[in-house]
Amino acid sequence: MTLTSEWGQRSVLVPFTQEPRRTRVIAAKVLSGLTLAILGSAFAFAISAAAMAVSDVLGRSVAWAVDGKDIAGFTLFVIVNSLMGMAFGALLPNPPAAIVLFLVLPTLWTLLAFGWLGNLGRWLDTAQTYRYVLGSGRDGHTGPIVVSLAVWVAIPLALGTVRTLRREVS
Numbered sequence: 001m002t003l004t005s006e007w008g009q010r011s012v013l014v015p016f017t018q019e020p021r022r023t024r025v026i027a028a029k030v031l032s033g034l035t036l037a038i039l040g041s042a043f044a045f046a047i048s049a050a051a052m053a054v055s056d057v058l059g060r061s062v063a064w065a066v067d068g069k070d071i072a073g074f075t076l077f078v079i080v081n082s083l084m085g086m087a088f089g090a091l092l093p094n095p096p097a098a099i100v101l102f103l104v105l106p107t108l109w110t111l112l113a114f115g116w117l118g119n120l121g122r123w124l125d126t127a128q129t130y131r132y133v134l135g136s137g138r139d140g141h142t143g144p145i146v147v148s149l150a151v152w153v154a155i156p157l158a159l160g161t162v163r164t165l166r167r168e169v170s
Contacts, residue, residue, distance in 0.1 A: 022165050030086055030157075037082035041075045077133045080149065084126070087153045090160025106152065123147045 048064075055062045085102050092098040106126040113121025122128045122144060129148040132141045 023161070026090065026161055026164060030083075033082055033086050034079060037078045038075065041078040044078075045071065045074070073134050077130055080133060080153065081130070083153050083157070087155075087157035087160060090164065091156040092160075093163075124151050126152055 045066075052062060052064050085098075088098045088102040089095070092101065109121075110125050110127050113125065124147065125144075126148060129145050132145055
């Protein structure tokens with residue numbers, strides 16, 4: 001919603017009159033979103049560790065094996081997912097439409113492409129990409145990860161940036 005919020009009634013004048021270079025406004029919004037994503041993943045790990053400590057105090061035996069690769073994979077997953085949301089927000093000026101399409105389009109692709117396109121369809125499957133990223137199984141899967149991120153993150157973000165740069169402020 002960060003990248004769609006400035007197009008409401010009269011609120012468009014605030015960011016673009018204070019900073020007329022729209023690329024700076026977009027970059028600031030993406031950087032603030034990334035910062036929130038990193039802080040959110042750190043908060044999730046802190047809450048998980050606290051829950052494990054509470055279960056230990058209560059005498060419950062719960063095993064939790066987390067190493068650096070798991071932390072890096074989870075943080076990368078949160079960053080990529082946040083970037084995808086920001087890309088859809090940049091592409092679509094309507095927050096509800098951006099949210100719905102962010103959730104529906106990748107799911108529809110997964111459902112439709114899984115049976116029809118087989119291995120080819122998995123190159124654009126975000127569920128497969130997220131599984132590689134979360135499981136730290138990026139070795140040997142660089143191609144599908146890059147293609148998926150290009151289609152679901154880079155292209156919508158680039159098109160949304162171009163749309164924002166060319167859109168009339170009224």
